[in-house]
Structure formats: C-alpha cells, structure tokens
Amino acid sequence: MGNGVPGGGATERAALRRALSELDARLATNTERGPGAHHRLKHLVERLRTPAAAFLRQELEHRLARHVDADDSFARDRIAHVLAGACGAAALPALLRARVSDRNDDGDTLEPDLLDLFAAWPEASLRLVLGCVASDDPGTRLVGIWGLSVIDFGGTKYFATVADSASDPDPRVRADVMSTLGSIFGVGNPPRALAILIAGTRDPAPEVRGAAVAALGSSHDETVTDLLVARTDDTDRRVRFWAAWSLAGRPGLHVRAALERLAADADGDVRDAARAVLELPTRSL
Numbered sequence: 001m002g003n004g005v006p007g008g009g010a011t012e013r014a015a016l017r018r019a020l021s022e023l024d025a026r027l028a029t030n031t032e033r034g035p036g037a038h039h040r041l042k043h044l045v046e047r048l049r050t051p052a053a054a055f056l057r058q059e060l061e062h063r064l065a066r067h068v069d070a071d072d073s074f075a076r077d078r079i080a081h082v083l084a085g086a087c088g089a090a091a092l093p094a095l096l097r098a099r100v101s102d103r104n105d106d107g108d109t110l111e112p113d114l115l116d117l118f119a120a121w122p123e124a125s126l127r128l129v130l131g132c133v134a135s136d137d138p139g140t141r142l143v144g145i146w147g148l149s150v151i152d153f154g155g156t157k158y159f160a161t162v163a164d165s166a167s168d169p170d171p172r173v174r175a176d177v178m179s180t181l182g183s184i185f186g187v188g189n190p191p192r193a194l195a196i197l198i199a200g201t202r203d204p205a206p207e208v209r210g211a212a213v214a215a216l217g218s219s220h221d222e223t224v225t226d227l228l229v230a231r232t233d234d235t236d237r238r239v240r241f242w243a244a245w246s247l248a249g250r251p252g253l254h255v256r257a258a259l260e261r262l263a264a265d266a267d268g269d270v271r272d273a274a275r276a277v278l279e280l281p282t283r284s285l
Contacts, residue, residue: 049085155188171205182215
C-alpha cells in the first residue's frame with residue numbers, strides 16, 4: 001500500500017497518466033463488465049497503485065465521486081482501490097465519503113480497502129471516523145458508527161459514543177445502533193446495551209423496532225422473551241418477522257402460541273418465518 005509520498009519523474013508520471021486514461025476508457029466500455037472484468041483490469045489498477053501516482057489524487061477523487069453519483073459500484077471500487085494504494089491515509093476521507101452512498105458495499109473492494117487503511121493508519125482513521133459520528137449528515141453518521149464498530153472491536157473505548165447515538169433524530173441511525181449493540185460491540189457494556197435494545201423495541205420508527213427485536217434474539221432473559229412475544233402483535237410486518245426469528249428455540253406455551261398466531265399472519269414472509277421456527281427444537285431452561 002502506498003504512503004502518499006509523491007515520486008517518479010516526468011516520464012513515469014506520463015506513463016501513469018496514460019494508464020489512468022486507459023483505465024477510464026475501459027471502465028466506460030460495457031464489454032469490460034461481467035465475468036472476468038476484475039481480472040482483465042487488474043494490471044492497470046495495480047500499475048496505478050503506487051506512491052508515484054499520488055500526484056493523481058485530486059483526479060482520482062473526482063473520478064471516485066463521479067462513479068458514486070452514477071451508482072457504478074464496479075468503477076467506483078476500481079478507482080477507490082487505486083486511490084487507497086497510491087495515497088494511503090490521504091485517501092481515507094474520499095473512501096469514507098464513497099461509503100456514505102453505498103453502505104451495503106455492492107462492489108467487492110471498497111470496504112476491504114477501508115479496513116486495510118484503518119489497520120495501517122489507526123490514529124488518522126479514528127480521528128476521521130469520530131468526525132463522521134459528529135457530522136450533521138445522517139448518512140455520514142452511519143459510516144462513523146460502522147467505522148467505530150470496526151476500529152473499537154468489542155466496544156472497549158467508544159461504547160458510549162455509539163450508545164449515545166441511540167437517541168439520534170434519524171431512525172436509520174437509531175436502527176444501526178441497535179444492530180451494532182447486538183453485535184460483539186455490545187460487550188463493551190452489556191447492561192446498557194440490553195437496556196437500549198429493550199427501549200428500541202418501543203421506538204416509534206418500525207425500522208428501529210425491527211433492528212432491536214432482531215438484535216435481542218441472542219438474549220435468553222425471560223423479560224426479553226416476554227417482550228418479543230409482545231412484539232408479535234406489532235403493526236409492522238418487519239417487526240413481526242424478526243420477532244418470529246428471535247423467538248426461535250425459546251421454551252414456553254406463550255411463545256408457541258405467539259408463533260402459531262404468526263404462522264397464520266397476513267404477510268407471507270412472517271408466516272414462513274414462524275412456521276420455520278416452529279419446526280426448530282426448543283432450548284432447555
């Protein structure tokens with residue numbers, strides 16, 4: 001991975017510009033897409049992933065933003081990969097911005113490139129990720145929460161920062177907090193994580209309730225079981241769907257009655273989930 005230090009003379013710079021122009025042309029050609037496309041472009045991408053190409057940073061960032069705006073994840077990932085290799089830590093802001101528009105990472109290298117940069121430059125990465133959490137833009141805050149869950153694995157240092165976001169005004173952020181606290185990050189403070197997830201099941205936004213109910217599936221507390229049973233009557237189909245799965249393996253006649261009710265739900269996905277759960281073995285107390 002590059003260290004962002006410009007290098008090379010005029011001849012090398014000219015060669016790198018030609019390589020970038022060729023990459024641009026091939027990314028714009030539909031025939032370069034499909035099976036084997038990654039391999040066919042690999043020589044150009046790797047040719048540009050050198051500190052000597054750091055002088056192209058601004059041009060690469062403009063290309064990256066254009067591909068993100070065009071929702072072209074294939075081209076986005078090729079340019080992001082070049083930018084990360086050529087510019088190192090200096091590429092972090094642009095790659096984090098790119099992830100704002102595509103948090104599902106429907107390409108194949110944007111997230112791994114960010115993870116590599118996090119590992120190589122932890123201090124710079126943490127500073128930028130904390131800045132994302134404090135952003136006025138909810139999409140950027142989502143990226144910040146994701147970044148903290150990666151950098152602070154297990155929530156040993158920044159649990160409170162993520163937990164405080166459970167009161168974020170944007171329901172997408174609150175839902176993401178629920179999912180994060182239901183992961184290994186929640187071990188940073190299990191009692192507070194559980195309390196937040198329980199509160200999340202009563203959130204006015206259905207996506208938050210659904211995320212909280214899904215996250216509570218790993219908790220075997222009787223209070224949680226009763227709460228999940230109550231959520232089987234939720235007005236939102238997604239919440240009922242996750243309630244069914246989170247009740248999997250839990251003992252109790254009230255649990256079975258709730259699942260049998262969901263097995264006759266008006267929504268097909270809810271019915272399928274409940275029927276599948278009813279066929280699973282019940283855990284012993």
